[in-house]
Amino acid sequence: MGSGASTHHHFAFQNAEKAFKAAVLIQRWYRRYMARLEMRRQCTWSIFQSMEYAGQQDQVKLHDFFSYLVDHFTPSSHSERDFLNRMFTEERVPRDSEVEKCSDYESIEVPDNYTGPHLSFPLLPDHATALVEAFRLKQQLHARYVLNLLHETRKHLVQLPNISRVSTCYSEEITVCGDLHGQLDDLIFIFYKNGLPSPERAYVFNGDFVDRGKDSVEILMVLFAFMLVYPKEFHLNRGNHEDHMVNLRYGFTTEVMQKYKTHGKKILQRLQDVFCWLPLATLVDEKVLILHGGVSDMTDLELLSKLDRHKIVSTLRCKTRKEKEKQAEEKGKAKQTSSAGSLSPWFLPQSRSLPSSPLHLSSHKTHKTGRSSSVPSSILLDPRGLSRQARRSVDLELERCRQQAGFPVIKEKEEPWVFNPEADSAAGDLLEPSQEEWRQVVDILWSDPMAQEGCKANTVRGGGCYFGPNVTKRLLQKYDLQLLIRSHECKPEGYEFCHSRKVLTIFSASNYYAVGSNRGAYVKLGPALTPHIVQYQANKATHMLTMRQRISRVEESALRALRGKLFAHSSDLLEEFKKRDNGNTGLITLSDWAAAVESVLHLGLPWRMLRPQLVNSSTGNMLEYKSWLEDLAKEQLSHENIQSSLLETLYRNRSNLETIFRIIDSDHSGFISLDEFRQTWKLFSSHMKMDITDDGICDLARSIDFNKDGHIDINEFLEAVRLVEQSCSEGNASDCPQASNAKGSGSWPPTEDSLVSVTQVAS
Amino acid sequence: MNLDNTTSPNQGGCTAKGMLQGQFVICECLFQSWRQHGRTAGHPSKSALPPSISQLLIFELVVADLQRKIREAFEVFDHELNNTVDVREIGTIIRSLGCCPNEGELHDLIAEVEEEEPTGYIRFEKFLPVMTNILVEKRYRPIPEEILLQAFEVLDPTKRGFLSKEELIKYMTEEGEPFSQEEMEEMLSAAIGPESNFIHYRDYITMMVIDEN
Numbered sequence: 001m002g003s004g005a006s007t008h009h010h011f012a013f014q015n016a017e018k019a020f021k022a023a024v025l026i027q028r029w030y031r032r033y034m035a036r037l038e039m040r041r042q043c044t045w046s047i048f049q050s051m052e053y054a055g056q057q058d059q060v061k062l063h064d065f066f067s068y069l070v071d072h073f074t075p076s077s078h079s080e081r082d083f084l085n086r087m088f089t090e091e092r093v094p095r096d097s098e099v100e101k102c103s104d105y106e107s108i109e110v111p112d113n114y115t116g117p118h119l120s121f122p123l124l125p126d127h128a129t130a131l132v133e134a135f136r137l138k139q140q141l142h143a144r145y146v147l148n149l150l151h152e153t154r155k156h157l158v159q160l161p162n163i164s165r166v167s168t169c170y171s172e173e174i175t176v177c178g179d180l181h182g183q184l185d186d187l188i189f190i191f192y193k194n195g196l197p198s199p200e201r202a203y204v205f206n207g208d209f210v211d212r213g214k215d216s217v218e219i220l221m222v223l224f225a226f227m228l229v230y231p232k233e234f235h236l237n238r239g240n241h242e243d244h245m246v247n248l249r250y251g252f253t254t255e256v257m258q259k260y261k262t263h264g265k266k267i268l269q270r271l272q273d274v275f276c277w278l279p280l281a282t283l284v285d286e287k288v289l290i291l292h293g294g295v296s297d298m299t300d301l302e303l304l305s306k307l308d309r310h311k312i313v314s315t316l317r318c319k320t321r322k323e324k325e326k327q328a329e330e331k332g333k334a335k336q337t338s339s340a341g342s343l344s345p346w347f348l349p350q351s352r353s354l355p356s357s358p359l360h361l362s363s364h365k366t367h368k369t370g371r372s373s374s375v376p377s378s379i380l381l382d383p384r385g386l387s388r389q390a391r392r393s394v395d396l397e398l399e400r401c402r403q404q405a406g407f408p409v410i411k412e413k414e415e416p417w418v419f420n421p422e423a424d425s426a427a428g429d430l431l432e433p434s435q436e437e438w439r440q441v442v443d444i445l446w447s448d449p450m451a452q453e454g455c456k457a458n459t460v461r462g463g464g465c466y467f468g469p470n471v472t473k474r475l476l477q478k479y480d481l482q483l484l485i486r487s488h489e490c491k492p493e494g495y496e497f498c499h500s501r502k503v504l505t506i507f508s509a510s511n512y513y514a515v516g517s518n519r520g521a522y523v524k525l526g527p528a529l530t531p532h533i534v535q536y537q538a539n540k541a542t543h544m545l546t547m548r549q550r551i552s553r554v555e556e557s558a559l560r561a562l563r564g565k566l567f568a569h570s571s572d573l574l575e576e577f578k579k580r581d582n583g584n585t586g587l588i589t590l591s592d593w594a595a596a597v598e599s600v601l602h603l604g605l606p607w608r609m610l611r612p613q614l615v616n617s618s619t620g621n622m623l624e625y626k627s628w629l630e631d632l633a634k635e636q637l638s639h640e641n642i643q644s645s646l647l648e649t650l651y652r653n654r655s656n657l658e659t660i661f662r663i664i665d666s667d668h669s670g671f672i673s674l675d676e677f678r679q680t681w682k683l684f685s686s687h688m689k690m691d692i693t694d695d696g697i698c699d700l701a702r703s704i705d706f707n708k709d710g711h712i713d714i715n716e717f718l719e720a721v722r723l724v725e726q727s728c729s730e731g732n733a734s735d736c737p738q739a740s741n742a743k744g745s746g747s748w749p750p751t752e753d754s755l756v757s758v759t760q761v762a763s
Numbered sequence: 764m765n766l767d768n769t770t771s772p773n774q775g776g777c778t779a780k781g782m783l784q785g786q787f788v789i790c791e792c793l794f795q796s797w798r799q800h801g802r803t804a805g806h807p808s809k810s811a812l813p814p815s816i817s818q819l820l821i822f823e824l825v826v827a828d829l830q831r832k833i834r835e836a837f838e839v840f841d842h843e844l845n846n847t848v849d850v851r852e853i854g855t856i857i858r859s860l861g862c863c864p865n866e867g868e869l870h871d872l873i874a875e876v877e878e879e880e881p882t883g884y885i886r887f888e889k890f891l892p893v894m895t896n897i898l899v900e901k902r903y904r905p906i907p908e909e910i911l912l913q914a915f916e917v918l919d920p921t922k923r924g925f926l927s928k929e930e931l932i933k934y935m936t937e938e939g940e941p942f943s944q945e946e947m948e949e950m951l952s953a954a955i956g957p958e959s960n961f962i963h964y965r966d967y968i969t970m971m972v973i974d975e976n
Contacts, residue, residue, distance in 0.1 A: 028866075039839065
């Protein structure tokens with residue numbers, strides 16, 4: 001040592017070592033930063049998912065609630081009976097025949113000042129393309145064309161089998177898309193990026209076209225148009241949202257009524273029918289099975305091919321045949337009713353068990369009333385009417401309600417049919433699905449894959465099951481298949497393989513939970529049937545953000561929604577907090593806070609991790625819970641004139657209320673009378689934990705009837721309860737770039753800079 | 764506990780025979796460290812007296828709370844709901860619990876919690892005692908802002924106040940525990956605008972630290 005050179009080396013070595021150490025330090029710090037972001041992202045996802053599924057469970061609970069009421073509620077007055085009846089009836093529609101259907105739309109005039117797209121039938125490919133372009137320019141299709149299109153669609157669908165078959169011999173490539181949920185931007189993007197449908201380019205859309213997003217109608221129009229234009233190459237599968245009961249809650253019904261007003265109701269009726277006629281699954285080259293939800297260990301493709309899919313009006317309400325009929329028909333198939341009748345309804349205070357679900361049929365008295373006593377006389381007189389199922393099932397429901405309510409039935413029980421026995425059984429067969437058939441359909445529309453082996457009830461959704469890798473394996477082996485493609489679940493990357501890549505989930509609604517929450521994806525199959533996946537995210541704004549900014553935005557949406565939910569349970573939370581506040585100090589530990597919140601909300605969320613963002617008023621380790629709850633309330637409330645505890649109950653039940661109101665408002669006018677409103681509350685409070693007096697209800701009703709005309713505008717009422725949702729949507733509106741996209745360039749395809757990058761993912 | 768303030772990980776807390784035993788063993792650790800250093804995690808006393816029963820009970824409460832935190836973080840990634848997580852998520856979990864190990868330390872930790880025959884999954888029963896130990900002993904503490912600044916300054920010996928994009932890329936992908944391309948891109952996107960070519964690291968650090976809080 002000592003020579004210049006080696007000293008220089010020595011210093012150089014030291015410097016290198018220092019640089020190395022500095023780099024490690026920076027990298028270490030950065031990786032921790034990213035890990036925390038990842039944790040936040042994952043937590044945010046959990047929040048959205050748990051709230052979404054809680055909402056779905058609510059829907060099932062609501063269904064059970066009504067069924068329970070029908071079975072057990074004794075109306076004490078004539079008006080109450082009427083009210084109850086009306087909750088289950090749709091307006092009787094004029095006699096169902098082809099002629100009638102035509103006159104639906106033929107009588108509707110298209111005004112001269114209409115600037116939207118025109119349709120003429122038979123449709124040509126150019127019409128379908130023009131339709132997409134018109135929608136991209138935010139035009140609306142006139143009701144006449146909508147009904148015409150639905151009429152033609154139904155004619156086409158009726159001819160299709162339950163399981164469509166596609167072959168790569170005819171189309172070189174087949175593109176499968178998942179849930180769209182009313183997000184037209186994503187559909188337009190897919191057509192732009194992948195190409196419009198053509199004889200060489202087949203498409204399969206795997207259900208859930210509607211609800212939640214704002215352009216469900218337009219999506220349906222486009223999909224139906226292409227299906228008519230390319231019947232061999234364009235296929236649709238039914239999803240669990242192609243269901244009028246689900247639509248009542250999740251926004252599609254509202255969208256139709258808002259866009260089409262007086263014609264809306266007719267459109268909804270037609271749609272209810274069209275949905276029932278959608279095929280249940282698609283098979284590619286006899287090797288790749290595509291269906292919306294999943295499978296169960298009981299899934300029987302042969303049975304699914306043969307059943308009358310049109311009988312299954314809604315997977316949420318099952319009206320099945322009598323026990324003995326079913327037994328005779330099934331010839332020894334396993335019965336499903338072992339659990340029925342032993343579950344007590346969830347909303348009775350003493351039962352905190354699993355919600356009754358489509359899986360566990362509660363003890364309806366349907367089988368007692370059966371078909372022989374409740375068929376309106378009109379059926380007996382018109383044999384053609386036998387093949388139109390949708391309205392018949394509703395009529396039966398009406399009859400059942402009348403019976404329950406004590407009105408005289410049209411026919412005595414056990415009265416023999418006028419027809420001969422063959423027609424009899426035909427009538428019976430056509431009217432209602434068997435329990436087994438219904439269950440098969442629920443399974444394929446609602447199930448989700450799980451990692452564990454086996455098959456168990458899907459308690460999160462309230463319908464279908466969780467199926468494990470062994471179930472998949474057995475099914476694929478049994479039918480000589482190589483892949484199952486399904487949708488139904490939102491995935492951060494728009495797709496996900498599981499079960500050793502035997503199951504592919506494909507989800508095409510990007511930014512589903514919030515702007516930046518997830519990508520969308522579609523999958524292409526060539527003759528080799530190797531899946532090739534393409535991802536996208538149809539919102540340019542998020543592309544410019546860093547990951548941190550994207551995650552923060554989505555997180556903020558989730559937290560806002562979560563805070564709303566916390567507020568909605570304020571009273572229960574206060575009770576739980578008090579329980580843990582032994583000395584009545586007004587303080588609890590943060591640990592107790594987490595435990596209390598979980599015990600009330602049951603969302604299974606990591607509350608300790610979320611705590612810093614939900615609670616900012618803690619001192620040290622203790623929280624003043626009362627003031628925290630007050631802060632929550634201040635954030636959510638802006639109307640001081642309604643009792644806050646009532647508002648909280650309203651808020652908690654607002655989705656249910658909306659649904660109920662829409663059912664009551666059977667003419668979809670947007671108004672219900674004060675009396676109807678009061679009766680609704682009375683029914684509600686008689687079966688839920690609500691101590692509200694009749695006076696309280698009257699006061700509430702009066703205070704909401706702002707113009708004192710004896711009617712409540714449903715929308716105004718719900719506005720009062722949807723305060724937070726309003727501010728949420730205002731916050732998100734600025735994120736949406738599509739508003740600036742309507743520049744009327746008028747050409748197809750849309751220009752590149754209105755869309756965003758796409759990553760190609762090799763299989 | 765060793766004199767240089769490290770623990771040999773296989774002493775105490777890792778027998779994985781149940782939470783209760785883990786807790787007692789941890790209290791044992793605390794007791795030992797108390798004896799050696801005169802204080803334990805969270806307790807300000809400088810006296811060399813052994814902890815009293817009540818103090819041990821407080822530690823138990825603290826530990827119980829820590830373990831609930833650990834369980835929560837673990838469950839976020841327990842997608843199959845069977846008390847296991849993918850081994851690739853362990854780093855995220857550990858870091859989100861407030862620790863800041865480097866990659867080498869992380870690999871050692873993973874080795875500790877893995878099965879003898881690695882399955883690709885880590886079980887909660889093995890993870891909990893190890894993680895509890897780490898938190899109780901406050902290992903892998905995050906880096907204070909000043910130290911981080913010094914690290915950047917080492918890479919910027921002429922003290923310009925910034926690094927060029929090329930320099931940062933070179934250091935981060937060639938030195939230390941190199942970044943993957945993805946990591947590098949993400950860091951750049953947050954650190955500099957699309958037009959710029961320089962990272963003013965002082966501002967960068969401040970921004971990131973604010974984000975955290």
